[in-house]
Structure formats: C-alpha cells, structure tokens
Amino acid sequence: MGDLRSEVFTLTTELDLAGPQERRARFPLGTRLLLAGELFTALGVGLTQPYAVVLLHDVRGLSLAVATGIWGLGPLTTIGGNAVAGPLIDRRGARFVMIAGLAMVxxxxxxxxxxxxLVSAVGGVAVGGLGWSFTHPALGTRLAILTPEQIRSRVYTIQYVFFNLGMAVGASIGGLVVAHVPPAGSEGSRTMPMLWAAAAGLSLVTITLAVLAGRQVSPGQTDEQAPRGGYRRAFTDIPFIRVIGTAALLSTVGYGIYNAVPAVMALAADDPAALSFASVANCAVIVIGSPLAIRLTERISARVALLGAAGLWALAWAICIPTALGTGLGTRPILICASVLIGAGELLLAGALPTLVNALAPDELRGRYNALSNLSLTIGMAAGPLLTSAAAAGGSVTTALYTAVALSVLAGALLLRPTGEINDR
Incomplete structure (x- = not known):
C-alpha cells in the first residue's frame, strides 16, 4: 500500500509509457452496457427533475413553498444514504446495490x-433520494472493477458526458410536453405524471443492462469476511481524505455555487434569459469538448487534471467580479464565458476524481471509498447555494464570488501540498 500511496497522484502518467494500442483499448462489454444504462437513466432524470416542483404545485396542489421544501428533502436523504451504501456494496456486491437503488428510484x-x-409526496422524494445514494456509488464501483486501470479516466469522462447529454435531451422533451399541455389544467394533471412513468420505464431498461453487465465481485461476505475497520480505515487514509476534501471544495465552487450565483446575477441585471444562454454554453462545452478532454486526461496525471479544474473555476468566478461590481462586461456575455470555463473544468474533474478514488481504494473497501466520494460531491452541491444565499442576504453577490475564488485556491493548495505518503514524481 505504501507504493500505491507514492504513485497515486501520478496514476495516469503510466499512459505515457504505454503504446497507442494500450491507450485505445476497447471498453469491456460490461462497461459499455453500464454506460448505455447511464444514458437511459439520464433521459429519465431530464424528463422529471426540472419539473418536479411544477408537478407538486400545479398537479398535486401544494403551495410553492411546501413544494420546494419537499423537493429539498432529496439531497438530505442522499447524504444519509451514502453512509449505508458503502458497506452494502462491500458486503453484498455493487450490482445488487445498484439494482436495489434503481428499484427505489x-x-x-x-x-x-x-x-x-402530502405524505406520499414526501415519501416519494425521500425514497427516490435514497435510491440515488445507492445507485451512484455502486455504478462508480462497478465501472472501476470492470475497466482496466489505464482507461478508467476515459470511461468516467464518457459517463459524465452521457449523463449530461441524456439529461439535456430528456429536459427538452419534458419542456415540449409542459409547453403544449399546461400542467394546471385537467389534461395536464393526467399528462404530467406520465413523465414519471416514462422515467420508470427507462430505469427498468437500465436495470436490465445492469444485470446483463454481469457480476464483477463476489456475491457477498460473511461477518467474518467483512473488511475490518470499515469507514474508520478510510478516514485514516490521509491521501484519500485529501482527495475527498478537495472534491468537496471543488463541488462547492463548480456545482453548488454555479447552480445559484448565475441566477442571482441575471435577476440583478433584469436579464433572466441570460441563464438560458449560459446553460446552453455549458452543455455545449461538455458535449463538444469531451473528445479533447479524453485525449488530454490520458496524457496528464489525475492530480494535474484536478488542478486544471480548480484553476478554470477560479478564473470563471474571478472574471464575474468586475461585472458584479458594475465595472465589467454585461451580465449575459460574462455568464456565457464563465459557463464555458465551468464546463471545461467539469470535464477534467469527471474523469480525474473517480480515477484517484479507485486507485486509492483497497478492493475490500471500494464501495465505502466511492460512497464517501459521492458524499463529498453532494455536500459541496448543498453548500454552494447556502453560501450564495448568505451573500445575497448580505446585499452583495461579490462575497460569493470572492469565496468561490478562495475555495478554488484552497483546493489547489491541498493538491500541491506534499506529505510523507505521497511522492508526486
């Protein structure tokens, strides 16, 4: 394990010594099936998640405040579920947990x-959130076990691209339905739930593909065979703690704050349409830039990729500061530029983070390591809007922008700081 710790932050440099055929190794069949399933799952997410509050308010008749409050329960159950998912994956196998999670979704x-x-609405959101907390780390674990180490970064990057592409297509279809059938009407009350029924069908396809992908780990472990130490071992793994600490900081900056600050800036400028342009720019970079990102991450270490994400996100928010102060470019062009930089950083993070996590993870604790990685991202996604809300309440969104830049710098410092266990050659 000591040798592994000394190599972990230069994991992908091994690709530079590999031949072209090794770099372009074909994905195993099971990996391809799981990636296809991710696309179907993402279509269902896009069909439903953007319109969940609309369903609760216009169809179920709940007030807007209650509807948004109920929908906010999902991330809370996800945080709690991650702690349970890790040991389950290590004991029962990732396929079992992934299928159970999708069934709950x-x-x-x-x-x-x-x-x-009201109770069924609360229960539905809670059960769905718990399902996602099982599904995501289980999928990450299965991909790591199935995929040769030298092409893991490429697989995780493609997984992220597929998920974003599927969500965009699903959201577009859902948007057409909502536009043509007003949810508040009697026809809408019949049509809107059908989006969730369609998403359930897509998840059934994903379950089928997950089963066909095969079982990559032993079916289960007895109490005597269970890994000793569990999460305690993971929390004493200093290189791993640094990786997930960096992930939490970057998730706050690139996911959480990005989900909130552009809306505040657009509304302050009385230009809500700027959000549409920014969203399109972000999605376009992720999809169009993925081939370049895959080639790049095959040639640089995972740590350098994470440093690149931190730098891009620091720059994205730094260029917004003059605009927020009223001395820079207009809100719409600056949000488009920032969204392009955010999207480029997302591509780098998508392949690098799970590659590092699974390089550090011992086989018997791989589920726990992936669950903690997923938890760190979830915490960041929750923290970003809270920081933005606090800044907006104080009357200045620039506080959130300065904070985002500072957190990016801190994430970079965590990656650069040497320790006795990590020798970055």
Missing part, C-alpha cells in the same frame, strides 16, 4: 407522481 418516482396526499 422507480418506486419513489411513481409514488411522487401518483400517490395521494
């Missing part, structure tokens, strides 16, 4: 769409 979605009363 289906049940939660149908309960949310068709169940009666």
């Amino acid at each position: 289906i049940a939660g979605g149908l309960l949310l769409a068709y169940g009666p009363g």
Whole structure:
C-alpha cells in the first residue's frame, strides 16, 4: 500500500509509457452496457427533475413553498444514504446495490407522481433520494472493477458526458410536453405524471443492462469476511481524505455555487434569459469538448487534471467580479464565458476524481471509498447555494464570488501540498 500511496497522484502518467494500442483499448462489454444504462437513466432524470416542483404545485396542489421544501428533502436523504451504501456494496456486491437503488428510484418516482396526499409526496422524494445514494456509488464501483486501470479516466469522462447529454435531451422533451399541455389544467394533471412513468420505464431498461453487465465481485461476505475497520480505515487514509476534501471544495465552487450565483446575477441585471444562454454554453462545452478532454486526461496525471479544474473555476468566478461590481462586461456575455470555463473544468474533474478514488481504494473497501466520494460531491452541491444565499442576504453577490475564488485556491493548495505518503514524481 505504501507504493500505491507514492504513485497515486501520478496514476495516469503510466499512459505515457504505454503504446497507442494500450491507450485505445476497447471498453469491456460490461462497461459499455453500464454506460448505455447511464444514458437511459439520464433521459429519465431530464424528463422529471426540472419539473418536479411544477408537478407538486400545479398537479398535486401544494403551495410553492411546501413544494420546494419537499423537493429539498432529496439531497438530505442522499447524504444519509451514502453512509449505508458503502458497506452494502462491500458486503453484498455493487450490482445488487445498484439494482436495489434503481428499484427505489422507480418506486419513489411513481409514488411522487401518483400517490395521494402530502405524505406520499414526501415519501416519494425521500425514497427516490435514497435510491440515488445507492445507485451512484455502486455504478462508480462497478465501472472501476470492470475497466482496466489505464482507461478508467476515459470511461468516467464518457459517463459524465452521457449523463449530461441524456439529461439535456430528456429536459427538452419534458419542456415540449409542459409547453403544449399546461400542467394546471385537467389534461395536464393526467399528462404530467406520465413523465414519471416514462422515467420508470427507462430505469427498468437500465436495470436490465445492469444485470446483463454481469457480476464483477463476489456475491457477498460473511461477518467474518467483512473488511475490518470499515469507514474508520478510510478516514485514516490521509491521501484519500485529501482527495475527498478537495472534491468537496471543488463541488462547492463548480456545482453548488454555479447552480445559484448565475441566477442571482441575471435577476440583478433584469436579464433572466441570460441563464438560458449560459446553460446552453455549458452543455455545449461538455458535449463538444469531451473528445479533447479524453485525449488530454490520458496524457496528464489525475492530480494535474484536478488542478486544471480548480484553476478554470477560479478564473470563471474571478472574471464575474468586475461585472458584479458594475465595472465589467454585461451580465449575459460574462455568464456565457464563465459557463464555458465551468464546463471545461467539469470535464477534467469527471474523469480525474473517480480515477484517484479507485486507485486509492483497497478492493475490500471500494464501495465505502466511492460512497464517501459521492458524499463529498453532494455536500459541496448543498453548500454552494447556502453560501450564495448568505451573500445575497448580505446585499452583495461579490462575497460569493470572492469565496468561490478562495475555495478554488484552497483546493489547489491541498493538491500541491506534499506529505510523507505521497511522492508526486
């Protein structure tokens, strides 16, 4: 394990010594099936998640405040579920946990769409959030086990691109439905739940593909075979703690704050349409830039990729500061530029983070390591909007921008700081 710690932050430099055929190794069949399943899952997410509050408010008749509050329960159950998912993956196998998670996602979605009363709405969101907390780390674990180490970064980058592409297509289809069938009407009350039924069908396709991908780990472990130490071992792994600490900081900057600051800036400038242009620019960079990102991450270490993400995100928010102060470019062009930089950083992070996590993870604790990695991202996504809200309440969004730049610099410092266990050659 000591040798592994000394090499982890230069993991992908091994590709420079490999031949072209090794770099372009074909994905195993199981990997391709799981990636295809991710695309179907993302289509279902895009069909439903952007319109969940609309369903709760216009179809289920809940007030807007109650509807948004209920929808906010999802991330809370996800945070709690991650702690349970890790040991389950290590004991029962990633395929079992992934299928169980997708089954919960289906049940939660149908309960949310068709169940009666407030309790069913709360239960649907909670069950669905718990399902996602099982599915994501289980999928990350399965991809790591199935995929040769030298092409893992490419697989994780493609997974991220597929998810974004599927969400964009699904959201577009859902938007067409909402535009043509007003949710508040009687026809809308029948049509809107059908989006969740369609998403359930897509998740069933994903379950089928997950089963066909095969089992990559032993079916289970007895108590005597269970890994000793569990999460305690993971929390004493200093290189791993630094990686997930960096992930939490970067997630706050590139996901959480990005989900909130552009809206505040656009509304302050009385230009809400700027959000549409920024979103399109972000998605376009992720999809169009993915081939370049894949080639780049095959030639640089995962740590350098994370440093690149931190630098791009620091620059993205730094260029917004003059605009927020009223001395820079207009809000729309600056948000488009920032979204391009955010998207480029997302591509670098998508392949580098799970590659590092699974390089550090011992086989018997791989589920726990992936669950903690997923938890760090979830915490960052939750923290970003809270920081933005606090800044907006104080009357100045620039505080959130300065904070984002500072957190990016801190993430870079964590990656650069040497230790006795990590020798970055």
